[in-house]
Amino acid sequence: xxxxxxxxxxxxxxxxxxxxxxxxxxxxxxxxxxxxxxxxxxxxxxxxxxxxxxxxxxxxxxxxxxxxxxxxxxxxxxxxxxxxxxxxxxxxxxxxxxxxxxxxxxxxxxxxxxxxxxxxxxxxxxxxxxxxxxxxxxxxxxxxxxxxxxxxxxxxxxxxxxxxxxxxxxxxxxxxxxxxxxxxxxxxxxxxxxxxxxxxxxxxxxxxxxxxxxxxxxxxxxxxxxxxxxxxxxxxxxxxxxxxxxxxxxxxxxxxxxxxxxxxxxxxxxxxxxxxxxxxxxxxxxxxxxxxxxxxxxxxxxxxxxxxxxxxxxxxxxxxxxxxxxxxxxxxxxxxxxxxxxxxxxxxxxxxxxxxxx
Numbered sequence: 182x183x184x185x186x187x188x189x190x191x192x193x194x195x196x197x198x199x200x201x202x203x204x205x206x207x208x209x210x211x212x213x214x215x216x217x218x219x220x221x222x223x224x225x226x227x228x229x230x231x232x233x234x235x236x237x238x239x240x241x242x243x244x245x246x247x248x249x250x251x252x253x254x255x256x257x258x259x260x261x262x263x264x265x266x267x268x269x270x271x272x273x274x275x276x277x278x279x280x281x282x283x284x285x286x287x288x289x290x291x292x293x294x295x296x297x298x299x300x301x302x303x304x305x306x307x308x309x310x311x312x313x314x315x316x317x318x319x320x321x322x323x324x325x326x327x328x329x330x331x332x333x334x335x336x337x338x339x340x341x342x343x344x345x346x347x348x349x350x351x352x353x354x355x356x357x358x359x360x361x362x363x364x365x366x367x368x369x370x371x372x373x374x375x376x377x378x379x380x381x382x383x384x385x386x387x388x389x390x391x392x393x394x395x396x397x398x399x400x401x402x403x404x405x406x407x408x409x410x411x412x413x414x415x416x417x418x419x420x421x422x423x424x425x426x427x428x429x430x431x432x433x434x435x436x437x438x439x440x441x442x443x444x445x446x447x448x449x450x451x452x453x454x455x456x457x458x459x460x461x462x463x464x465x466x467x468x469x470x471x472x473x474x475x476x477x478x479x480x481x482x483x484x485x486x487x488x489x490x491x492x493x494x495x496x497x498x499x500x501x502x503x504x505x506x507x508x509x510x511x512x513x514x515x516x517x518x519x520x521x522x523x524x525x526x527x528x529x530x531x532x533x534x535x536x537x538x539x
Contacts, residue, residue: 186282187517188250191240194231197281197521199514203246205284212300214264216275216285220322220538221257222329223517225363227281228525230254242311243280244303252280256333257537258317258325259285269297276328277314283514283539289314308472322538326508327499330534331364335495338368340471341421341447343478343490345373350381351442353419357433360423361385361395361404362531365447367505369421370400371498384413386429391531398505410436420444422466431461438462445469509535 184205190196209215231253234240243252260274262284268291275297279285289297295316304312317328350356356373360366366385373383385401387394389408396404405412410432418437422430422445434441441463478487511520517537523529 184283185514186245186252186280187514187521188245188247189231189253189281189521191231191234191249191251194228194234195522195525197518199518200247202282202284204286205282207286209263209265209286211265212267212288213286214266214269214289215262216259216279216287217262218257218259218279218283218285218539219274220325220329220536221255221279221281222326223255223281223520223524223535223537224330224334225524225527225529226334226365227253227255228521231525238307241307242278242304243282243285252282254278254311255281255329257329267291274317274319275314276317276332278311281517287314310472310475322510323508326510326534326536327502329536330506330508331368331499331502332495334364335368335498336491337365337447337471338372338498339491339494340474341365341369341445341469342372342494343487344469344474345419345421347474347477348443351419352417353381353442354416355382355384355414355418357384357386357413357418357420358401358423359386359421359426359429359433361401362387362391363423364534366423367395367398367400368495368498370395370398372494374400381419382414386410386424386433394505394531413437415440417442421447421469423447430466434461434463443467505532506534507532509533510538511535512538514539 184202185199186202187197188200230239234251239254240251242254245252257279258276259279261269261271264271266289269289287299288301290300292298297314299312358366358369361370370383370385382402385395385404386407389406392404392406407429413436418440419442420433444464444466446466446468475487520535
């Protein structure tokens with residue numbers, strides 16, 4: 182049976198189509214292993230990968246060989262069906278960065294117990310965290326789904342929290358989280374709410390339709406909609422922008438120009454309203470790249486420490502996911518294009534987490 186993959190139009194990322202995967206049946210060379218993908222999550226985070234695919238090299242991870250079309254990375258679970266690689270045996274299940282497809286060939290090099298780095302030539306120089314595959318034991322489908330949905334997003338949330346703490350909150354009295362209804366945004370709000378002696382107030386910004394959802398999380402001291410920016414207290418502030426909405430950013434910078442200590446650009450959940458910042462009041466937005474914070478902490482703390490903290494942190498937040506997350510499973514790769522179109526158009530409720538089961 183011919184394996185399939187999803188190709189996304191790189192000039193209009195709302196368009197995705199099913200296509201045969203010509204590389205899925207090629208013979209393996211020594212050092213390679215073939216993975217059969219079991220399931221993967223699809224979130225607005227993946228739409229962000231497509232929206233910034235050229236700028237941040239996300240299209241490089243899984244080359245499509247099709248001019249003008251790319252394969253979007255996703256997070257999920259797979260198992261080895263065939264291996265010519267030392268240390269990674271057939272039958273091993275792994276979690277990691279996968280293509281929106283049914284199969285993947287990697288060139289794994291073992292870097293630790295149950296940890297493998299893809300050394301394929303086209304992935305050279307890309308962030309280590311994205312090239313790493315970790316062996317996982319058989320578990321329930323629900324466990325697999327939660328890991329794929331929440332681990333990468335809450336890992337970014339925790340790294341943002343760690344980075345803010347590392348910078349002493351930039352001396353801010355309030356930390357404003359844009360797109361607070363996104364998984365990364367809500368995770369950051371929850372991590373920010375954990376310290377009992379925190380010196381800052383947490384403000385969540387969201388769309389009117391998601392205000393009740395964000396308020397129900399109980400992590401924010403104040404929740405405002407995007408048209409209420411002029412109600413933000415004019416005190417020393419940090420803005421962490423998950424949305425990338427140019428209009429919102431301009432309004433917030435204008436309102437808090439003399440009070441904004443730092444403006445961090447993280448995501449583009451509002452990718453269709455993104456524009457490079459020009460003539461903004463206050464500090465120039467600085468891009469936050471999560472792998473850079475991982476690398477910094479590895480250098481300071483030694484290998485494995487930041488990874489262990491991330492794991493403990495995301496599991497801590499995921500423990501009550503039943504209160505704010507509804508896992509929606511879709512069967513078969515053919516269901517991906519329609520789901521992708523809904524995600525790109527912002528039509529999926531914040532409470533839902535979507536998983537493709539292949």
